[in-house]
Amino acid sequence: MTAPRRLRADARRSRERVISAATEVFLRDGADGSLEEIARQAGVGSATLHRHFPSRWELLDAVFTGTVRALCERAAGDTAARDPAAALTSWLHEVGEYFSDVRGLAAAVLHNRGNTSCEACHRLLVQHGGPLLARAIASGAVRQDVTIEELLALVGGVALATEQDPSVGHRLRTLALEGIKP
Template identity: 50%
Template sequence: MEQVKRLRADGRRNRERIVEVAAELVAREGAQVSLEEIARRAGVGSATLHRHFPSRQALLEAVFRDGVAQLCARAAAKPGKAPADELADWLEEVTVYTVTHRGLAAALLAGPEGLSAEDICCTDLLLNVVKALVARASSVGALHAGATAEDLVKLVNAIAVANENDPTTARRVLRLALTGIRR
């Protein structure tokens, strides 16, 4: 993120526009969308795209990280439900987001090009929220003792990958799975 702050205003605008266009195209066409098409629709040259994002993985991480940051902010902004319901609702929101960004979960899990799995799939952001939600639900005895935040993140991602672009089925499968972790 520091790199973004040091960019000139036009560089920041180009970077933001690239991420915005990439998010739209990935949601519609999948994570293998042409980088040249992203650059063209963003109104920049291919070299500009590659200067900001040296690899497809770096661009996908930026697309995913922005969306996950928004999901995490929403989780923090609306507590107050029963802890188990709060956890289930937020996990459903994450699942639907991941499912509707075709191919993104699988592409980000691929991991190459110098990015760790934690950096690529934004596990750090997700885990902080999930850990807090799991702690609240566990404190009132609403979860099985063995249910961990890490397991729930894996569960959500697996459901998203298995039900790509089918949020209705993903919601149903997640609800079935969450029934198994509740007391």
């Protein structure tokens, strides 16, 4: 197997412009945002967009993996930084708010489990949220039978249920997270 080729500087810049434009379009229009609009905003042709990202999922992966990684870095920082229950609930609210901000993301991550990019995002969330949950369980703040997969499904479900009115998402997540206390 050969190593992936490095992009030329101009190709790298056009790829970065596509990712930047896609971030804006997906935040504004959701995960189903127009690929043509993304290409137009990036100042590239449709063929260039598809050369860098042969499928919508690959573009979604490039956009969302960066944000999911940032959420995961915060989870890692919170693992030892503060009260275990507060760290877990704060992080879950942050994940839920991001799912709500990008309409369609929760559905993509929760329902497209056969898609490698969605699975990668889900795996990152599980990998980094797991230690927060373990700490909260060890402190006695969370029931021992709760799994990180269940909590991610919960915040994703709230995001899906409140897609038309995300302002109620925080309250619903708070109510639901009360149920994980022993």
